[in-house]
Amino acid sequence: MKKGYISVIPAAGLGTRFLPASKAVPKEMFPIVDVPTIELIAREAIASGSKKIIIVISSSKEAILCHHFTYDRSYEEYLIAKGHQDLADRLNQIAKEVEVTFVLQKEQKGLGDAIYACRNVIKDQPFGVLLGDDLMTYEGHKPVLKQLFDAFEKTHSSILGVQEVEASQVSKYGVIDIEEKETNRLFSLKGMVEKPKLEEAPSRYAALGRYVLTPAIFKALEKTPKGKGGEIQLTDALMLLNAVEPVYAYAFEGKRYDIGDKVGYVEAIIDFALKRDDTKEAIKKFLKDKDLR
Ligand code: G1P
Secondary structure (H helix, E strand, O other), X not given: OXXXXXXXXXXXXXXXXXXXXXXXXOHHHOEEOOEEHHHHHHHHHHHOOOOEEEEEEOHHHHHHHHHHOOOOHHHHHHHHHOOOHHHHHHHOHHHHHOEEEEEEOOOOOOHHHHHHOOHHHHOOOOEEEEOOOEEEEOOOOOOHHHHHHHHHHHHOOEEEEEEEOOHHHHHHOEEEEEEEEOOOOEEEEEEEEEOOOHHHOOOOEEEEXXXXXXXXXXXXXXXXXXXXXXXXXXXXXXXXXXXXXXXXXXXXXXXXXXXXXXXXXXXXXXXXXXXXXXXXXXXXXXXXXXXXO
């Protein structure tokens, strides 16, 4: 990849599934052990080559999210003076690594509207999207968004990251209808349905929160009427886009956690804790000592 693509992280949602915790603290700041989920998502964008990230926020979340991505020099100096160089390094790590722009979504009108809010910053370049509820691990593989950027280098068309999900899960996602397989992992898209009933689902392949979009998506979003849940759905805009230019799906490699769901969130914390040197032995012992039958 010659240049880094811009990545967008929509973070303006209310987080109602995590009330009361999400009343005062943006759910994007909830930690996986000690790292806020939005920092982990941003790290995937950086590892995928993005040097600039746009975070779409609502006004109530602005202060806290901006603070997290701001270089805090006095706190850093304080930690160093106390002999905590390691903590000082972690404190400002994300602020050092990436340029962040905040874009305000004025009303919570859905994912499509959040993406549309970025049009004047992105202008006429392709860009990545990472949804904060979808946390990825990808040991042994490229970062998930990088897999999509690499596929984009070949197709120059919008691409959705997909994986097969269980039948019981299809109604939670945008589900794709496949035209034909270009390769083992790349499919050209025939259609897509937002959160279909199982009987109406065109496949088991669900869009799991990673996209590369061409700027033509903004024109499609302009014409997208309110869809499921009365919101402007990215899925509907992708279908309008597919009528004027090809859209692809890529079956990415890696494990995805639904951290917008309580169980998925706890699973992610346990798995991350089991991989970290500073926590794994203690958590392994804790789980082993539990009589879980
Ligand atoms: C959004 C998208 C959906 C996608 C999902 C992935 O839904 O609208 O197409 O499958 O993210 O997590 P949400 O869960 O935000 O309602």
